Amino acid sequence: xxxxxxxxxxxxxxxxxxxxxxxxxxxxxxxxxxxxxxxxxxxxxxxxxxxxxxxxxxxxxxxxxxxxxxxxxxxxxxxxxxxxxxxxxxxxxxxxxxxxxxxxxxxxxxxxxxxxxxxxxxxxxxxxxxxxxxxxxxxxxxxxxxxxxxxxxxxxxxxxxxxxxxxxxxxxxxxxxxxxxxxxxxxxxxxxxxxxxxxxxxxxxxxxxxxxxxxxxxxxxxxxxxxxxxx
Amino acid sequence: xxxxxxxxxxxxxxxxxxxxxxxxxxxxxxxxxxxxxxxxxxxxxxxxxxxxxxxxxxxxxxxxxxxxxxxxxxxxxxxxxxxxxxxxxxxxxxxxxxxxxxxxxxxxxxxxxxxxxxxxxxxxxxxxxxxxxxxxxxxxxxxxxxxxxxxxxxxxxxxxxxxxxxxxxxxxxxxxxxxxxxxxxxxxxxxxxxxxxxxxxxxxxxxxxx
Numbered sequence: 358x359x360x361x362x363x364x365x366x367x368x369x370x371x372x373x374x375x376x377x378x379x380x381x382x383x384x385x386x387x388x389x390x391x392x393x394x395x396x397x398x399x400x401x402x403x404x405x406x407x408x409x410x411x412x413x414x415x416x417x418x419x420x421x422x423x424x425x426x427x428x429x430x431x432x433x434x435x436x437x438x439x440x441x442x443x444x445x446x447x448x449x450x451x452x453x454x455x456x457x458x459x460x461x462x463x464x465x466x467x468x469x470x471x472x473x474x475x476x477x478x479x480x481x482x483x484x485x486x487x488x489x490x491x492x493x494x495x496x497x498x499x500x501x502x503x504x505x506x507x508x509x510x511x512x513x514x515x516x517x518x519x520x521x522x523x524x525x526x527x528x529x530x531x532x533x534x535x536x537x538x539x540x541x542x543x544x545x546x547x548x549x550x551x552x553x554x555x556x557x558x559x560x561x562x563x564x565x566x567x568x569x570x571x572x573x574x575x576x577x578x579x580x581x582x583x584x585x586x587x588x
Numbered sequence: 589x590x591x592x593x594x595x596x597x598x599x600x601x602x603x604x605x606x607x608x609x610x611x612x613x614x615x616x617x618x619x620x621x622x623x624x625x626x627x628x629x630x631x632x633x634x635x636x637x638x639x640x641x642x643x644x645x646x647x648x649x650x651x652x653x654x655x656x657x658x659x660x661x662x663x664x665x666x667x668x669x670x671x672x673x674x675x676x677x678x679x680x681x682x683x684x685x686x687x688x689x690x691x692x693x694x695x696x697x698x699x700x701x702x703x704x705x706x707x708x709x710x711x712x713x714x715x716x717x718x719x720x721x722x723x724x725x726x727x728x729x730x731x732x733x734x735x736x737x738x739x740x741x742x743x744x745x746x747x748x749x750x751x752x753x754x755x756x757x758x759x760x761x762x763x764x765x766x767x768x769x770x771x772x773x774x775x776x777x778x779x780x781x782x783x784x785x786x787x788x789x790x791x792x793x794x795x796x797x798x
Contacts (some may be wrong), residue, residue, distance in 0.1 A: 382601055391608035391609065464708060465709060491685075
């Protein structure tokens with residue numbers, strides 16, 4: 358039996374089913390379209406200002422390897438050098454310390470001196486001592502400042518080690534030599550401020566001697582008050 | 589007529605897709621929720637500010653005279669000996685091997701004083717030294733403000749022990765080394781500003797190596 362023509366209830370049902378289906382279809386279409394746009398937006402839509410994106414393959418800028426310049430072939434600095442007492446400065450700013458016997462002394466400034474073994478080539482090894490009490494900074498600040506300047510002003514800097522009053526680092530010199538340096542700071546008068554900065558620069562082959570030299574100079578240094586304060 | 593029903597259904601679906609896609613785009617463009625949260629500029633005040641401490645009155649002795657008589661004095665050693673004009677009769681003291689200070693004989697606390705330092709062992713340009721000093725003062729001093737600067741001078745104020753202080757600094761390269769070699773510093777009260785400005789210039793211009 359054909360219910361469509363005979364059943365009035367069926368007829369009324371069909372009257373609202375048609376628009377309902379249309380509304381449902383429109384809703385499904387709208388929802389699906391919204392979702393599709395959302396999916397597409399995650400990868401294609403740009404909103405706001407353009408900004409740099411992270412690089413890939415390679416993710417970092419790369420430079421062609423730069424070989425270091427060839428070091429002078431002077432014999433390496435040896436540990437256990439013969440030392441003799443030396444004095445620098447005057448009055449309450451006088452310092453005494455063990456210095457390598459036979460090395461020459463040159464003043465770089467009123468408050469800074471350089472020791473070098475006569476006859477050694479440039480870019481071998483050298484020791485520098487500076488009184489830095491006029492800077493009014495703690496040893497910790499002195500190390501921080503040194504590290505910051507190294508990173509800002511030198512190439513290929515690597516901090517090999519940092520202690521409470523010392524720093525060991527390597528870097529590329531302005532002449533492209535690989536350098537290995539040791540620094541030490543001392544508070545000689547218990548002021549809480551760094552009074553003296555000691556530096557020994559050398560080649561990789563000088564590391565054993567440089568480490569031994571700066572340690573012996575620092576350990577043996579005294580100010581006019583006759584004592585040294587270790588952080 | 590049999591194809592009209594499916595066609596209408598398909599048409600409605602397409603229409604819905606287009607409307608939904610467009611609505612989503614419109615919402616996304618108005619939305620500000622993309623990306624990580626980031627700081628926004630502050631307002632009222634737009635910069636962090638130090639509270640201004642209560643200021644105590646300055647000592648009342650006469651202001652530094654801009655034409656204070658100067659006499660030549662030598663400091664430093666060896667190749668780094670240096671001569672400079674300094675106020676006549678002021679008390680001289682050595683702060684370190686490379687730093688010296690002069691105070692007026694009747695100098696009260698929070699009055700004015702002169703300090704000179706050889707800075708050539710720093711091996712830094714005057715520009716670097718000036719920029720670095722501003723950063724240090726900003727970090728170390730309360731209520732630090734730059735009043736004026738040139739290529740080789742700085743005038744600033746700060747507060748110490750509830751007193752407003754004015755500082756004048758000048759740097760000179762005495763031998764054409766391209767680095768700052770000497771630093772001249774005078775600090776004092778607001779009443780000493782004109783005298784300090786003139787004194788720093790007179791000393792800086794009169795300093796010689798040797």
